[in-house]
Amino acid sequence: MAMVETENRATSDPAKRKEVLQRIKDERVEFLLLWFSDIEGHLKSFAITPSEIEGALDDGMGFDGSSITGFNAIEESDMVAIPDPDTFQLMPSDEGEHRVARVICDIVTPDGQPYEGDPRYVLRRAIERMRSMGFDAFNVGPELEYFLFKTDEGTETLDEGGYFAMTTLDAATDLRNRTIDALQSMGIPVEYHHHEVGPSQHEIDMRYADALSMADHTITYRLVVKEIAKKAGYHATFMPKPIFGENGSGMHTHQSLFKESRNAFFEEGDQWHLSAAAKGFIAGQLRHAREIAAVFAQWVNSYKRLVPGYEAPVYCAWSQRNRSALIRIPLYKPGAEQGTRAEIRCPDPACNPYLTYACLLHAGLEGIEKGYELPEPMERNLYHLTADERRERGIVSLPETLGEAIEELAQSELVREALGEHIFSNYVKLKRKEWDEYRVQVTEWEKTKYLAAL
Numbered sequence: 001m002a003m004v005e006t007e008n009r010a011t012s013d014p015a016k017r018k019e020v021l022q023r024i025k026d027e028r029v030e031f032l033l034l035w036f037s038d039i040e041g042h043l044k045s046f047a048i049t050p051s052e053i054e055g056a057l058d059d060g061m062g063f064d065g066s067s068i069t070g071f072n073a074i075e076e077s078d079m080v081a082i083p084d085p086d087t088f089q090l091m092p093s094d095e096g097e098h099r100v101a102r103v104i105c106d107i108v109t110p111d112g113q114p115y116e117g118d119p120r121y122v123l124r125r126a127i128e129r130m131r132s133m134g135f136d137a138f139n140v141g142p143e144l145e146y147f148l149f150k151t152d153e154g155t156e157t158l159d160e161g162g163y164f165a166m167t168t169l170d171a172a173t174d175l176r177n178r179t180i181d182a183l184q185s186m187g188i189p190v191e192y193h194h195h196e197v198g199p200s201q202h203e204i205d206m207r208y209a210d211a212l213s214m215a216d217h218t219i220t221y222r223l224v225v226k227e228i229a230k231k232a233g234y235h236a237t238f239m240p241k242p243i244f245g246e247n248g249s250g251m252h253t254h255q256s257l258f259k260e261s262r263n264a265f266f267e268e269g270d271q272w273h274l275s276a277a278a279k280g281f282i283a284g285q286l287r288h289a290r291e292i293a294a295v296f297a298q299w300v301n302s303y304k305r306l307v308p309g310y311e312a313p314v315y316c317a318w319s320q321r322n323r324s325a326l327i328r329i330p331l332y333k334p335g336a337e338q339g340t341r342a343e344i345r346c347p348d349p350a351c352n353p354y355l356t357y358a359c360l361l362h363a364g365l366e367g368i369e370k371g372y373e374l375p376e377p378m379e380r381n382l383y384h385l386t387a388d389e390r391r392e393r394g395i396v397s398l399p400e401t402l403g404e405a406i407e408e409l410a411q412s413e414l415v416r417e418a419l420g421e422h423i424f425s426n427y428v429k430l431k432r433k434e435w436d437e438y439r440v441q442v443t444e445w446e447k448t449k450y451l452a453a454l
Contacts, residue, residue, distance in 0.1 A: 009060050009082055009112040016085040017057040024053060024101065027090060033102040034061060034081050035219070037119050038069040039423055039430070040298065041352030043219050045102075046081075057083050060108065069430070071117050079115060081105035087216055092182040092224070104216050116422040119354035123212055126358040126418065129365055130257070135277075137258040138361050141208030141341075142218060144349040145249035146225055147242055148172050148200045152235040155243050157200035172234075176202060179228045186224070188217045198246040208254060211357040218353035240297070240348040241304035248305030248312060251296075251349040254330075255360065256341040257281065266340040272320065272329065272377070273340060279374040282327055282342050284367020285360060286316045286375070289326060289346065291412035292359040293398050294405035294431055295419075296347035300438045303401050305348060313345045314398050315390065317378040324382040326398075346398060355419065355427075362418040403435040 010017070024032070031047045034056070038044060046063065048056055059080075066077035087104035107118035114121045130138055150156040159171040176193045183190055189207040196203045204225070206217055222238055229236035241248035257264040257277060265278035274282075297306060305312050319325035328343045347356055366372070375394065382395070390397075399405035406428060409415050416424045 008058055009080060009108055010058050011082075012057075012085050017054075020057060020083075020085045020088045020103070021054055023088065024050060027101070028099050029090070029101045030098045031100045032056070032083075033091070033100060034083060034105050035102055036081055036105045036107055037219060037352060037354060038071070039117065039119060039352065039355070039427055040069055041119070041219070041350070041355070042069065043223055044068060047100075056081075057085065060105075062110070065107075065115075065117075078110050080108045080110060080112075082108055089186040089220075092185050092227075102220075104219075116420045117426070119352055119358075119423070120212070120215070122419055122423060123215055123354040123358040123361075125420070126361045126365075127212060130361060133365060133369065135257045135259050135264060136261075138211045138357070139208050139256050139258060139341075140211050140214045140357055140360075141206065141254040142214065142347075142349075142353070143203055143205050143250070143252045143254075144218070144221060144238065145196050145201060145203045145251070146236050146238050146349060147198065147249065148175070148202060148229055149235045149237065149242075152237075157243075158234065159195075160199045161195045172200070172202060175228065175232055175234070176204060178232075179225055180204060182224050182228055183221060186220060188220060196247070196249075198243065198249075201247065201249065208256075211361065215353040215357055222349070238349040240299065240302045240350055242301075249349055250305070250312060250345065251347040251351065252343055252345045253347055253356075253360070254341045254343045255281075255364070257364075263338045263340050265342070266337040268337075273337075274329065274374075277368050278340070278342065280368035280370075280372055281364035282318055282329075282367070283372035283374040284365065284370075285327060285342075285344060285363045286318060287372055288363040288366065288412070288414055289316050290396065290399060290405075290408045291415050292363055292409070292418075293346070294402065294409040294427075295359045295415070296351050296356045297398075297405065298351055298402075298431065299348075300402045300434060302348050302350070303399070303405070306346065306398055306400075313382075315378075315382040315395050316397065317375070317382060317393075317395050318342075319377045319379055322377075322379050322381065325378055329377075355423070359415060359418050362414060366414055401435070402431060403439065406431040406435060 032053050033045050033047050035045050060082040062080050064077050065071035065079035083103040083105050091100040091102055106120055107115040109115055148158050180190045191205045191207050193204040226236045265275055267275035306314050313326045317325045318327040320329045326346055410428045
């Protein structure tokens with residue numbers, strides 16, 4: 001653990017810090033986990049004992065950032081994790097296990113300044129831009145899908161059920177119930193859950209929340225799903241496309257802006273019941289989707305999911321009922337104005353949620369600020385249009401590979417501004433390396449296709 005001088009760096013409400021200390025005492029917490037994320041969204045954690053907790057809440061805990069993906073080099077590696085008391089939660093535990101709690105941290109430099117390599121800070125900056133434009137909240141509701149396999153060494157499924165399968169076809173209903181109990185015990189409300197389209201594929205939907213809270217919920221959700229599966233002897237994966245010939249796992253994300261407790265996306269007199277802000281927001285995301293694709297779909301495997309034929313959208317258009325479009329607007333119901341939202345369907349559940357929500361927000365705000373015009377909705381199945389028909393309508397597609405996506409991102413001023421120079425340059429370097437490693441591989445498909453024939 002790195003040693004840094006005490007500076008009383010915490011900026012959180014002292015009363016909330018006292019509440020956390022009291023809860024730790026009342027709940028007899030034995031260890032406190034300090035969580036944060038690297039730039040790819042991998043959860044990082046270290047534990048402290050109760051004797052260290054008060055000091056950590058007031059001043060943070062130092063650590064060596066040089067071993068964290070995308071953080072600083074060794075010559076400037078001292079970092080400080082500052083716990084956010086609003087994120088304190090007890091971890092689910094069974095009888096006889098240690099009492100453990102977790103808190104999510106903001107990362108700062110030793111002098112107490114926000115660290116520009118911290119993904120949580122990237123999202124905080126996006127939220128500051130939103131507030132400077134007069135909005136109060138960016139609410140998101142992601143639908144994370146995942147697969148359950150018998151082990152982590154293969155893709156042997158637990159069932160052959162399909163969408164909304166029930167009883168014996170769905171071998172994991174009880175496992176999902178236990179997962180929901182664990183999520184709700186950690187303060188994450190769940191709306192519903194069900195079997196998804198693919199065999200042994202599942203979805204648990206969290207109730208919408210502001211973007212920062214939801215990013216925290218998302219990294220917690222992924223860990224809890226995996227831990228509950230592991231305890232049952234199975235393996236859960238958020239890999240976007242683990243099985244050839246089956247639907248991949250997506251993270252359809254419902255979005256809305258609020259102002260003075262009212263949904264800023266709703267406009268009663270509009271033919272689509274969308275405000276000017278909503279139209280600009282959607283237009284911004286459509287225009288910049290190719291640039292931010294390497295963030296919401298950041299892995300080589302992500303682009304095995306984003307292909308026509310498996311319900312994953314690849315064409316940059318919007319619709320009210322057409323699920324082949326990149327952005328869908330759920331139909332308006334009288335009396336449900338607060339629920340007006342835009343559902344972007346291309347992100348996958350293995351993204352970094354802090355960076356993804358930040359880029360989605362920046363793209364939408366860009367559309368509002370610059371007055372982007374929203375094109376007409378596309379109600380036809382986009383997969384049935386020819387390339388010429390899509391071209392006539394000005395409909396472009398998402399990148400087809402991570403290599404194409406990262407080169408789009410590398411040229412984007414919007415993404416450079418959204419991520420900040422430190423993360424932007426490190427992210428481009430990291431993803432180019434991943435693509436270079438992949439493209440030189442010789443796959444089993446190539447051997448089967450060419451070895452005997454050529």
